[in-house]
Amino acid sequence: MYHKTPGYKTFSVFNYLLLTLICISCILPLIHILAVSFSGSAPANSNLVGLLPIDFNTEAYAKTLHNSNFHRALFVGVQRTVLGTVIGMLLIVLAAYAISKDAHGFRSRTIYTWFFLFTMLFSGGIVPSYMLIRNLDLMNTIWALVLPVAVNVFNMVLMMNFFRAVPRELEEASLMDGAGHFRTLWSVYLPISLPALATISLFTMVFHWNSWFDGLLYMTDYRNYPLSTFLQTVIVQQDFNQINVDVNEMKNLSQRTVKAAQIFIGTLPILLVYPFLQKYFVKGIILGAVKE
Amino acid sequence: MKSTVKSAPPAPVATSPARIPRSSVRKPRERWSLTWPLHLMLLPAVLVTILFAYVPMGGLAMAFQDFKPYDGIFGSPFVGLEHFRFMFEYPDSKQVILNTLIIAGLKIVFGLLVPFAFAILLNEIRMIFFKRVVQTLVYLPHFISWVILGAILTDMLSSEGIVNQTLSAIGLQPVFWLGDGNWFRFTVVVSDIWQNFGFNTIVFLAALAGVNPSLYEAAEVDGASRWRQTLHITMPAMIPIAVVVGTLSLGNILNAGFDQIFNLYNPLVYDKGDIIDTFVYRTAILNGQYSFGTAVGMFKSMVGLILIVISYRLAAKYAGYRIF
Numbered sequence: 001m002y003h004k005t006p007g008y009k010t011f012s013v014f015n016y017l018l019l020t021l022i023c024i025s026c027i028l029p030l031i032h033i034l035a036v037s038f039s040g041s042a043p044a045n046s047n048l049v050g051l052l053p054i055d056f057n058t059e060a061y062a063k064t065l066h067n068s069n070f071h072r073a074l075f076v077g078v079q080r081t082v083l084g085t086v087i088g089m090l091l092i093v094l095a096a097y098a099i100s101k102d103a104h105g106f107r108s109r110t111i112y113t114w115f116f117l118f119t120m121l122f123s124g125g126i127v128p129s130y131m132l133i134r135n136l137d138l139m140n141t142i143w144a145l146v147l148p149v150a151v152n153v154f155n156m157v158l159m160m161n162f163f164r165a166v167p168r169e170l171e172e173a174s175l176m177d178g179a180g181h182f183r184t185l186w187s188v189y190l191p192i193s194l195p196a197l198a199t200i201s202l203f204t205m206v207f208h209w210n211s212w213f214d215g216l217l218y219m220t221d222y223r224n225y226p227l228s229t230f231l232q233t234v235i236v237q238q239d240f241n242q243i244n245v246d247v248n249e250m251k252n253l254s255q256r257t258v259k260a261a262q263i264f265i266g267t268l269p270i271l272l273v274y275p276f277l278q279k280y281f282v283k284g285i286i287l288g289a290v291k292e
Numbered sequence: 293m294k295s296t297v298k299s300a301p302p303a304p305v306a307t308s309p310a311r312i313p314r315s316s317v318r319k320p321r322e323r324w325s326l327t328w329p330l331h332l333m334l335l336p337a338v339l340v341t342i343l344f345a346y347v348p349m350g351g352l353a354m355a356f357q358d359f360k361p362y363d364g365i366f367g368s369p370f371v372g373l374e375h376f377r378f379m380f381e382y383p384d385s386k387q388v389i390l391n392t393l394i395i396a397g398l399k400i401v402f403g404l405l406v407p408f409a410f411a412i413l414l415n416e417i418r419m420i421f422f423k424r425v426v427q428t429l430v431y432l433p434h435f436i437s438w439v440i441l442g443a444i445l446t447d448m449l450s451s452e453g454i455v456n457q458t459l460s461a462i463g464l465q466p467v468f469w470l471g472d473g474n475w476f477r478f479t480v481v482v483s484d485i486w487q488n489f490g491f492n493t494i495v496f497l498a499a500l501a502g503v504n505p506s507l508y509e510a511a512e513v514d515g516a517s518r519w520r521q522t523l524h525i526t527m528p529a530m531i532p533i534a535v536v537v538g539t540l541s542l543g544n545i546l547n548a549g550f551d552q553i554f555n556l557y558n559p560l561v562y563d564k565g566d567i568i569d570t571f572v573y574r575t576a577i578l579n580g581q582y583s584f585g586t587a588v589g590m591f592k593s594m595v596g597l598i599l600i601v602i603s604y605r606l607a608a609k610y611a612g613y614r615i616f
Binding site: 012015018023025036091131148213259270 | 322334336347414422443454486576585
């Protein structure tokens with residue numbers, strides 16, 4: 001037996017050690033930022049905090065949560081996530097149901113599929129998109145963050161593959177009983193595709209929560225920034241010129257502990273949905289990558 | 293490679309027309325009375341796609357104009373390939389294309405090798421619980437946005453940050469991770485691999501899950517060491533998918549990762565760290581050189597499209613891989 005040889009035993013010990021180190025490296029940054037956010041501002045500012053908080057207190061969170069700018073950004077972030085997920089899922093589910101049909105009875109399917117797939121291969125890029133949003137007068141509206149990304153073709157293909165796995169007999173029986181396509185989708189396909197719906201909704205939510213660049217591009221007024229864009233401007237760019245508000249209030253936000261608290265609050269929703277996400281995405285990726 | 297060629301689907305065999313009645317050789321025409329609800333279901337997605345994906349493609353006409361927002365796309369003067377010529381002559385844009393190629397190339401190579409190696413190591417873990425914990429933790433960074441990761445890394449890699457403190461504690465010189473061009477490239481590639489290696493391991497693990505355990509048993513009986521088993525069973529099981537992933541990632545050769553670079557870079561490292569996407573954003577959106585920015589962006593999209601089509605064909609031909 002190979003795993004009893006001394007050579008393999010030595011390898012095994014090193015392997016476990018190495019993988020443990022790699023795992024630690026994946027969560028270390030988050031632990032560090034969490035420790036900073038719960039530390040006193042003096043040790044944090046002089047870079048004394050490692051992986052455990054020094055002078056434990058929750059002042060940074062209190063300051064963050066009492067900041068009206070942060071509130072507004074949080075609200076816009078939640079708003080775009082909810083609206084974006086609802087609209088996106090509606091469009092994706094309807095379209096995925098239609099293109100999941102066999103090309104035999106629904107010949108236009110091929111044209112539609114290529115019509116969508118081409119947008120994955122080629123795009124106009126940011127400048128024409130920016131001009132379009134300007135010309136449509138969508139600048140500074142929530143629709144600029146929701147509509148351009150509503151039809152996610154990757155998710156649509158994923159959903160289509162789930163629908164294709166539904167036994168053909170169920171659809172035939174439903175259509176035979178006089179239900180139309182809308183009824184069949186609603187009463188037959190959706191109830192048995194709930195895990196798929198949950199997975200793709202979670203993917204969409206994470207996507208919207210993490211999106212920041214469209215906010216920077218399409219919002220000229222910082223008050224319309226979703227949380228990710230707000231964090232990008234305040235913490236990464238440290239650009240307070242754009243956010244011309246009370247200097248003292250912004251000073252509060254730029255303290256190291258408060259920054260860490262904001263970063264952590266921004267990550268929290270992802271950490272909360274991650275266990276559910278992880279349960280499904282492995283299956284989803286394999287389903288999406290390997291056709292039938 | 294032989295096994296992958298063998299697994300390629302056979303060429304479609306033409307059905308002999310003699311055995312099938314003539315009427316059914318022609319594909320059936322679509323019956324509108326049956327399919328109109330399907331068209332209706334596709335309508336919203338089609339309209340949104342036309343407006344937000346295809347209309348901007350038409351907007352690429354700006355790349356051939358001297359576009360002024362006031363004159364609009366129909367009133368701006370036509371200048372032909374002027375902006376493209378300028379792109380290949382202007383030192384800044386040449387440097388930007390070179391930076392993109394270097395950073396994206398390194399990411400592609402190590403983004404393939406590291407998950408490959410990691411899958412082999414993970415395959416040797418026999419404690420199921422430990423394996424699960426490892427998988428859960430290494431997938432996590434993939435889901436965190438570069439705003440968050442950028443903020444954390446900027447903090448940790450600053451001159452006084454925790455990384456440089458550790459370095460000086462063990463007697464090494466502090467490193468300007470994000471302030472020196474070469475170190476910046478290094479940091480960008482390593483942190484990108486760090487973010488995605490776990491997630492990219494999934495496809496390899498899926499390939500390994502399909503390996504018949506009796507192969508290992510037979511090798512064991514024949515006296516093959518574990519290293520030989522890895523060499524002759526584990527690795528060959530992953531090679532086909534590695535070929536596919538590698539070929540398809542060629543389409544990303546000009547995608548050096550806008551989100552990451554934009555959240556990590558600063559004017560100090562523009563010479564070595566500025567990439568096409570960040571350059572387009574600064575020249576077009578911030579400086580108002582709309583046409584030039586569009587031209588550079590269009591160059592990137594065109595190269596990407598051509599490479600995707602070529603690599604997809606290669607993947608289909610040599611690995612029998614088809615997405616659609």
